[in-house]
Amino acid sequence: MRSLFLLPILSIGAAVLLSVSAHSSSSPVPTAEGVLERDRAYADSLYIESLKYDHGFDSIARDSVRAAQLLRESAEAGSLKAQNLLGYNLIQEGDADGLKWIEAAAMAGDPKAQGNLGYLLLNSPLVKNEPEKAAYWLERASAGGVATATSMLGDLFRDGHGVARDSLQAEALYTAALDAGLSDAGYKLADMMERKWATLPDSVQYEKGIYLYTHRVPDVALPIFCRLSDEAEEGVIRGKSLAILGDAYTRAMGVAYNHEQSLGYYLLAAIEGDPSAAFVIGELLEIFPDGLEDLPGHRILPPEAFVADYWYDKASSGGVNSAEEATRRLFTIR
Numbered sequence: 603m604r605s606l607f608l609l610p611i612l613s614i615g616a617a618v619l620l621s622v623s624a625h626s627s628s629s630p631v632p633t634a635e636g637v638l639e640r641d642r643a644y645a646d647s648l649y650i651e652s653l654k655y656d657h658g659f660d661s662i663a664r665d666s667v668r669a670a671q672l673l674r675e676s677a678e679a680g681s682l683k684a685q686n687l688l689g690y691n692l693i694q695e696g697d698a699d700g701l702k703w704i705e706a707a708a709m710a711g712d713p714k715a716q717g718n719l720g721y722l723l724l725n726s727p728l729v730k731n732e733p734e735k736a737a738y739w740l741e742r743a744s745a746g747g748v749a750t751a752t753s754m755l756g757d758l759f760r761d762g763h764g765v766a767r768d769s770l771q772a773e774a775l776y777t778a779a780l781d782a783g784l785s786d787a788g789y790k791l792a793d794m795m796e797r798k799w800a801t802l803p804d805s806v807q808y809e810k811g812i813y814l815y816t817h818r819v820p821d822v823a824l825p826i827f828c829r830l831s832d833e834a835e836e837g838v839i840r841g842k843s844l845a846i847l848g849d850a851y852t853r854a855m856g857v858a859y860n861h862e863q864s865l866g867y868y869l870l871a872a873i874e875g876d877p878s879a880a881f882v883i884g885e886l887l888e889i890f891p892d893g894l895e896d897l898p899g900h901r902i903l904p905p906e907a908f909v910a911d912y913w914y915d916k917a918s919s920g921g922v923n924s925a926e927e928a929t930r931r932l933f934t935i936r
Contacts, residue, residue: 713746733764820856877920
């Protein structure tokens with residue numbers, strides 16, 4: 603995983619950064635300093651109870667009125683999670699008073715609230731648009747492990763919005779968000795980097811494709827493999843790319859499941875010399891001796907290629923002697 607290096611973002615005074623709104627309310631928001639640890643634990647227990655009533659749990663029937671009451675009590679008692687959720691609910695209802703609750707939780711260090719605050723400062727009609735302050739809070743949420751905040755911060759660096767434009771920083775942020783499981787960041791990463799990636803050596807393009815394929819954005823990765831299966835100079839890369847396409851149709855990764863299409867790609871990959879694909883074809887023939895007859899490419903094969911041992915020998919000479927090894931080798935460049 604690439605290490606995430608966040609450049610210094612802002613030069614705004616801390617007093618400005620920590621004061622986003624001046625909304626008044628009849629319900630005061632407790633400060634982090636004013637809530638004791640035991641009080642926070644009690645407040646969090648109220649928050650858990652509110653969720654039980656909101657969704658229904660065991661013998662507790664759903665009761666949205668009771669859930670809302672407990673949520674507000676929890677927020678007023680100092681639960682950061684409750685403050686964040688209460689604020690979110692109020693904002694969804696068009697009540698700008700929700701901002702103060704999210705702001706309080708953000709200032710107290712809750713990463714999700716910090717991410718929400720950054721989002722609101724960029725997107726909510728109820729809040730003044732302030733991209734520099736948004737970047738400040740998104741940076742903190744990102745440092746706290748909120749992948750959506752990391753991705754949004756990448757947007758700011760990509761566009762030069764609230765921060766200096768920096769495509770390298772944006773790439774690092776999108777990569778970090780994708781590593782954290784946010785597939786949406788993979789689409790942003792590919793959209794920003796696709797032209798540059800197309801100029802890289804075939805082996806590097808293949809690595810980029812594997813990274814995207816194994817990080818839940820296969821539909822972005824497959825065009826890379828399609829291009830490499832046709833244009834790569836090395837037979838190794840062409841074979842591996844064809845084998846990945848075979849894998850995709852077997853697993854329905856970015857394409858609809860198609861058994862024949864999968865086997866067709868595996869056969870072409872095996873002909874290119876990919877040992878993993880050769881093992882798959884060997885398994886096919888061991889179970890279905892006539893399994894190649896309807897596949898594209900079978901007419902150019904020698905007679906001995908219609909026997910399983912022919913392909914098992916090729917797989918073995920490439921270091922593949924089991925299905926597990928075939929899978930492992932499929933996702934390595936050499």
